[in-house]
Amino acid sequence: MSSYLDTLEEYRDLIPEFHEFLEHLRKPLPVYFRINSLKTDLMKAKAFLKDEGVDFAETPIDEVVKVLHHDHQRPLLSYLLGYIYPQAISSCLPVIALDPRPEETVLDLCAAPGGKATYISQRMQDRGFLVANDRKRGRITPLLSNVKRLGITNTLVTQGRGEHLLLPYSFHKVLVDAPCSGQGKYRIDPHTGLVKYMVKGKTNLSAIQKALIKHAFDMLMPGGVLVYSTCTLNVEENEEVVEFLLKKRRASLAPLDLPVEYEPGITHFRGKRYHGQIRLAGRFYPHKIDSVGFFVAKIVKG
Amino acid sequence: MSQGIFADFDMFAFSRQAFLFRRQPFEIKWPEGAFVRCGLPFVRNVAGFLKPTTVFIQRFGKEARRNVLELDLDIIASLCIEGEISLPTLSESVDIQGYVIVKFKEHYLGTALALEGNRLLCRFPKAMRQALSRLTLR
Numbered sequence: 196m197s198s199y200l201d202t203l204e205e206y207r208d209l210i211p212e213f214h215e216f217l218e219h220l221r222k223p224l225p226v227y228f229r230i231n232s233l234k235t236d237l238m239k240a241k242a243f244l245k246d247e248g249v250d251f252a253e254t255p256i257d258e259v260v261k262v263l264h265h266d267h268q269r270p271l272l273s274y275l276l277g278y279i280y281p282q283a284i285s286s287c288l289p290v291i292a293l294d295p296r297p298e299e300t301v302l303d304l305c306a307a308p309g310g311k312a313t314y315i316s317q318r319m320q321d322r323g324f325l326v327a328n329d330r331k332r333g334r335i336t337p338l339l340s341n342v343k344r345l346g347i348t349n350t351l352v353t354q355g356r357g358e359h360l361l362l363p364y365s366f367h368k369v370l371v372d373a374p375c376s377g378q379g380k381y382r383i384d385p386h387t388g389l390v391k392y393m394v395k396g397k398t399n400l401s402a403i404q405k406a407l408i409k410h411a412f413d414m415l416m417p418g419g420v421l422v423y424s425t426c427t428l429n430v431e432e433n434e435e436v437v438e439f440l441l442k443k444r445r446a447s448l449a450p451l452d453l454p455v456e457y458e459p460g461i462t463h464f465r466g467k468r469y470h471g472q473i474r475l476a477g478r479f480y481p482h483k484i485d486s487v488g489f490f491v492a493k494i495v496k497g
Numbered sequence: 498m499s500q501g502i503f504a505d506f507d508m509f510a511f512s513r514q515a516f517l518f519r520r521q522p523f524e525i526k527w528p529e530g531a532f533v534r535c536g537l538p539f540v541r542n543v544a545g546f547l548k549p550t551t552v553f554i555q556r557f558g559k560e561a562r563r564n565v566l567e568l569d570l571d572i573i574a575s576l577c578i579e580g581e582i583s584l585p586t587l588s589e590s591v592d593i594q595g596y597v598i599v600k601f602k603e604h605y606l607g608t609a610l611a612l613e614g615n616r617l618l619c620r621f622p623k624a625m626r627q628a629l630s631r632l633t634l635r
Binding site: 233234239243245246247248269270271272275276277298321322323324328335339342343344346347348349350351352353354355360361362363364 | 506517518519521522525526528529530531532533534535536537538552553555556603604606622624625627628629631632633634635
């Protein structure tokens with residue numbers, strides 16, 4: 196058995212309908228478009244997508260459509276005009292959980308390439324103040340490009356290591372969409388049986404994630420909200436990181452109010468027990484939402 | 498455009514570009530060492546003239562009261578393919594010798610340069626020129 200199946204096998208008892216989950220990974224990842232209401236309105240954008248030959252279905256999120264068919268060889272004018280952002284539906288969920296409002300100050304600590312940052316700005320109606328940060332110079336370029344293409348004016352882009360970033364502001368809300376092992380993106384090639392989108396490396400991701408969540412929490416105003424998310428199923432990178440914060444800081448989890456089906460956070464795994472509040476976090480499985488698997492936790496300061 | 502549209506914004510100039518940034522109720526301190534950019538590129542200095550950026554036109558073009566040129570898709574395609582076209586009615590539609598806004602239906606595409614002799618020069622970014630030159634709609 197190959198290593199990815201070994202990895203996934205350990206979730207057999209955690210993931211509901213595990214066989215369905217494995218079967219689902221044999222299907223290609225569906226494409227979703229988020230409509231950018233800063234440049235157009237939803238009805239007009241959807242009509243223009245149809246004019247451009249894109250067949251799509253509605254989703255539980257008004258501004259997100261699931262693409263059923265379009266000619267990938269041809270660049271869409273909707274894209275070049277900044278009307279759409281190709282984005283997995285599950286990738287929108289941390290932003291909905293964060294619930295950024297106009298006039299708030301918000302930080303997206305690991306922002307590149309900008310899918311969530313630009314969605315935050317959209318939900319703030321391009322008002323208030325958003326800082327979009329990323330660590331790597333090479334990832335800043337697509338972030339800048341997307342902020343520009345979507346016509347955003349309320350965003351300050353910074354480059355720095357998230358776990359050490361010093362900013363002269365404190366924030367109402369912070370999003371930490373942490374670098375992760377990406378197990379939620381795993382797909383099985385139906386021809387070769389090999390896994391696609393598998394991240395390899397020896398980086399101690401859990402240590403980075405713990406440093407990020409702690410530093411992000413410290414940049415919040417009292418009563419502020421932090422959303423921690425990853426696109427992995429790995430308990431060490433999800434529940435264990437949230438547990439770490441609960442032990443280190445005066446933090447508590449808040450319930451999620453999201454328009455898609457999810458499972459609660461895990462409180463027992465491989466003989467370890469986690470804080471009972473972690474049940475309030477959400478695990479979004481690919482076969483349940485027909486998208487990338489995600490983990491989302493909403494945390495309140497004080 | 499009415500000046501009132503920009504009442505909620507500050508303008509910053511970096512290098513040869515000016516940026517439109519949402520005005521904040523507090524004084525913005527630029528983070529030392531980490532700052533990369535803020536706001537939306539607004540105008541660029543091109544050979545001594547201020548050219549509105551494509552992204553600015555796409556977002557704020559609807560606020561323009563004059564120098565807006567609404568063209569059919571086949572004329573836009575010719576403009577993108579040829580790079581320059583002659584429009585017999587150009588001088589009646591816009592001020593000659595300057596940048597004008599090009600729109601198709603309700604879509605603000607970007608700018609073109611209007612010159613004497615009813616010449617119109619394409620100033621769309623390359624990717625958009627390619628897309629518009631091949632665009633077919635249902």
